[in-house]
Amino acid sequence: xxxxxxxxxxxxxxxxxxxxxxxxxxxxxxxxxxxxxxxxxxxxxxxxxxxxxxxxxxxxxxxxxxxxxxxxxxxxxxxxxxxxxxxxxxxxxxxxxxxxxxxxxxxxxxxxxxxxxxxxxxxxxxxxxxxxxxxxxxxxxxxxxxxxxxxxxxxxxxxxxxxxxxxxxxxxxxxxxxxxxxxxxxxxxxxxxxxxxxxxxxxxxxxxxxxxxxxxxxxxxxxxxxxxxxxxxxxxxxxxxxxxxxxxxxxxxxxxxxxxxxxxxxxxxxxxxxxxxxxxxxxxxxxxxxxxxxxxxxxxxxxxxxxxxxxxxxxxxxxxxxxxxxxxxxx
Amino acid sequence: xxxxxxxxxxxxxxxxxxxxxxxxxxxxxxxxxxxxxxxxxxxxxxxxxxxxxxxxxxxxxxxxxxxxxxxxxxxxxxxxxxxxxxxxxxxxxxxxxxxxxxxxxxxxxxxxxxxxxxxxxxxxxxxxxxxxxxxxxxxxxxxxxxxxxxxxxxxxxxxxxxxxxxxxxxxxxxxxxxxxxxxxxxxxxxxxxxxxxxxxxxxxxxxxxxxxxxxxxxxxxxxxxxxxxxxxxxxxxxxxxxxxxxxxxxxxxxxxxxxxxxxxxxxxxxxxxxxxxxxxxxxxxxxxxxxxxxxxxxxxxxxxxxxxxxxxxxxxxxxxxxxxxxxxxxxxxxxxxxxxxxxxxxxxxxxxxxxxxxxxxxxxxxxxxxxxxxxxxxxxxxxxxxxxxxxxxxxxxxxxxxxxxxxxxxxxxxxxxxxxx
Numbered sequence: 001x002x003x004x005x006x007x008x009x010x011x012x013x014x015x016x017x018x019x020x021x022x023x024x025x026x027x028x029x030x031x032x033x034x035x036x037x038x039x040x041x042x043x044x045x046x047x048x049x050x051x052x053x054x055x056x057x058x059x060x061x062x063x064x065x066x067x068x069x070x071x072x073x074x075x076x077x078x079x080x081x082x083x084x085x086x087x088x089x090x091x092x093x094x095x096x097x098x099x100x101x102x103x104x105x106x107x108x109x110x111x112x113x114x115x116x117x118x119x120x121x122x123x124x125x126x127x128x129x130x131x132x133x134x135x136x137x138x139x140x141x142x143x144x145x146x147x148x149x150x151x152x153x154x155x156x157x158x159x160x161x162x163x164x165x166x167x168x169x170x171x172x173x174x175x176x177x178x179x180x181x182x183x184x185x186x187x188x189x190x191x192x193x194x195x196x197x198x199x200x201x202x203x204x205x206x207x208x209x210x211x212x213x214x215x216x217x218x219x220x221x222x223x224x225x226x227x228x229x230x231x232x233x234x235x236x237x238x239x240x241x242x243x244x245x246x247x248x249x250x251x252x253x254x255x256x257x258x259x260x261x262x263x264x265x266x267x268x269x270x271x272x273x274x275x276x277x278x279x280x281x282x283x284x285x286x287x288x289x290x291x292x293x294x295x296x297x298x299x300x301x302x303x304x305x306x307x308x309x310x311x312x313x314x315x316x317x318x319x320x321x322x323x324x325x326x327x328x329x330x331x
Numbered sequence: 332x333x334x335x336x337x338x339x340x341x342x343x344x345x346x347x348x349x350x351x352x353x354x355x356x357x358x359x360x361x362x363x364x365x366x367x368x369x370x371x372x373x374x375x376x377x378x379x380x381x382x383x384x385x386x387x388x389x390x391x392x393x394x395x396x397x398x399x400x401x402x403x404x405x406x407x408x409x410x411x412x413x414x415x416x417x418x419x420x421x422x423x424x425x426x427x428x429x430x431x432x433x434x435x436x437x438x439x440x441x442x443x444x445x446x447x448x449x450x451x452x453x454x455x456x457x458x459x460x461x462x463x464x465x466x467x468x469x470x471x472x473x474x475x476x477x478x479x480x481x482x483x484x485x486x487x488x489x490x491x492x493x494x495x496x497x498x499x500x501x502x503x504x505x506x507x508x509x510x511x512x513x514x515x516x517x518x519x520x521x522x523x524x525x526x527x528x529x530x531x532x533x534x535x536x537x538x539x540x541x542x543x544x545x546x547x548x549x550x551x552x553x554x555x556x557x558x559x560x561x562x563x564x565x566x567x568x569x570x571x572x573x574x575x576x577x578x579x580x581x582x583x584x585x586x587x588x589x590x591x592x593x594x595x596x597x598x599x600x601x602x603x604x605x606x607x608x609x610x611x612x613x614x615x616x617x618x619x620x621x622x623x624x625x626x627x628x629x630x631x632x633x634x635x636x637x638x639x640x641x642x643x644x645x646x647x648x649x650x651x652x653x654x655x656x657x658x659x660x661x662x663x664x665x666x667x668x669x670x671x672x673x674x675x676x677x678x679x680x681x682x683x684x685x686x687x688x689x690x691x692x693x694x695x696x697x698x699x700x701x702x703x704x705x706x707x708x709x710x711x712x713x714x715x716x717x718x719x720x721x722x723x724x725x726x727x728x729x730x731x732x733x734x735x736x737x738x739x740x741x742x743x744x745x746x747x748x749x750x751x752x
Contacts, residue, residue, distance in 0.1 A: 019404075020668075059401070059410055060408045061407075080410065105408070105626075123626065147626075194491075194613075196614045198627065226614075227618050228669040273668070273669070275619065277668040300669070
């Protein structure tokens with residue numbers, strides 16, 4: 001039995017695609033890993049049998065994916081404004097449903113753990129909550145003033161959090177469809193005076209399994225947004241108080257935080273892309289700002305997921321590689 | 332090289348920042364004979380020809396604007412949408428402009444052979460690679476400003492400075508007057524503790540000194556300051572332009588952010604007699620996060636520009652107003668590791684329309700992946716001839732410049748004739 005030790009994390013496999021990857025997910029069975037790319041497709045690698053399958057159906061990049069609660073469906077959010085339902089285990093998955101979810105890019109799609117609801121958000125400044133079976137909208141949640149970047153369901157099931165470009169995190173009550181409070185993540189955005197533009201937004205957002213923390217991966221300290229001169233950050237918010245607890249970062253690491261996951265053993269895994277083209281896997285304690293371990297990556301990392309075994313990690317990287325890592329002693 | 336020495340000054344843009352100037356103040360009591368006498372109009376076909384120049388500073392991506400390549404290697408995530416002209420598709424980031432496409436044409440085959448901001452800007456503005464030639468706005472001010480023009484001929488609305496000598500040898504009264512937005516330049520008003528009589532005496536004294544300096548061979552310097560004062564006088568006499576807020580209806584149609592307000596202001600300036608109004612929209616130099624930034628920036632640009640274009644049409648001004656949307660270059664086909672696109676002068680686009688331009692055309696094309704011009708390659712020099720010949724100016728004739736003759740347009744270039752109405 002290999003015990004989990006993040007300090008022994010090491011690469012175990014890599015899969016090459018000819019285009020840069022944008023995001024990745026490992027399915028709940030641990031059999032497949034899916035990735036979006038800078039093309040119109042989703043790619044599936046079979047970790048047990050080997051082989052790569054192309055899933056076609058979107059008309060733009062896919063930057064967000066999730067799985068239905070029963071593990072049978074891949075949900076994809078595309079920058080074509082569509083959300084797709086894919087039978088993930090079929091030999092050649094075709095979208096069973098492809099709905100026009102938002103006017104503008106779908107930046108995030110999440111399924112609630114009970115299988116009943118799906119949440120999406122996009123460039124129409126809306127958050128939408130869908131009946132997962134009927135694929136019909138239940139709530140159309142308006143209130144964000146800027147593009148909405150991420151959504152996640154609170155583990156308790158009643159609340160949904162959404163975050164936007166300028167670091168506004170809204171909490172929605174799914175029983176009433178009302179906004180209940182706003183959390184401040186404005187440290188994750190910056191207005192670049194020289195270029196007269198905002199940059200920010202949580203590129204990934206996750207609740208801790210106990211629902212006490214909300215982690216947002218993105219940027220901070222914007223100095224030159226157009227040159228990627230800003231700090232990579234994971235911001236921890238306290239769910240009960242709504243206050244920012246801690247900024248997890250590695251000194252002046254310059255780049256973008258693209259992925260974050262809570263591990264059942266109590267640590268936090270994050271991935272970031274440095275503006276120089278390299279990447280990093282960080283391992284944090286929730287109560288310490290600096291990572292207790294860092295693994296440098298060959299290329300900018302743009303997506304992160306953990307496998308059901310909680311030992312395996314996947315990253316989607318800008319050099320077109322999907323890479324797997326294990327947080328155990330090398331075998 | 333037929334170039335006058337650069338005096339390192341940009342007319343009023345410079346002069347208004349000097350407290351010494353404003354202490355003197357200016358007022359409607361001063362006459363403006365010099366400007367009226369110096370503005371030739373021989374090349375006008377009739378009516379006041381104007382230019383609306385929209386400058387997308389930093390280099391707008393051709394892929395995300397006028398020359399989308401969806402689904403291709405370098406196409407990025409943006410899709411192409413239909414426009415009001417069947418067969419012409421532009422980026423989905425420009426939905427409002429797409430509905431005004433019947434007023435515009437696109438040139439998709441510009442190769443500037445430079446990836447440098449300054450060099451690209453100057454080629455696009457001067458129509459030449461050499462230093463020392465005037466910008467589009469200065470040429471327009473020189474040849475299209477009517478006698479007794481009610482406003483400075485070349486007004487540039489921009490939140491950031493530009494140190495280029497835009498007037499070159501034409502003289503400072505044709506240089507850009509830069510305004511930061513819908514607010515008057517600082518120090519425009521006569522100070523309250525200076526009486527109008529004192530103010531008049533100061534200016535008579537200034538003019539006397541200028542004449543004396545001119546007689547001593549200091550003509551360039553005195554011309555420069557006279558030009559600045561004349562532009563200031565024009566502006567001061569029209570302070571009402573800055574007094575009123577935009578109408579609620581306009582804000583509803585254009586939007587309320589600063590670029591929308593600048594577009595409303597540009598329309599008002601053109602209506603009130605300005606000859607060239609350039610509106611710079613910053614924020615396109617997207618070496619990182621190109622797609623998010625173009626979404627944001629073109630999202631700001633699209634509706635105000637489309638509304639302005641429609642307003643010019645509805646008010647009967649488009650027939651006499653050349654409209655051009657340009658940048659100093661485009662952006663690389665290759666998407667870099669930070670989701671950015673870098674500088675790219677080898678294949679970019681402009682959109683233009685209005686006075687003398689055939690609408691609904693696409694000139695030239697890039698190859699399937701947008702990596703190079705595939706047909707009808709043109710340069711900033713071709714565009715420069717095209718703009719002014721569309722307005723009725725013979726760009727093959729020499730500038731109105733004492734001494735050595737300098738052709739208005741680059742003699743090695745010619746207009747894009749198929750675009751000329």
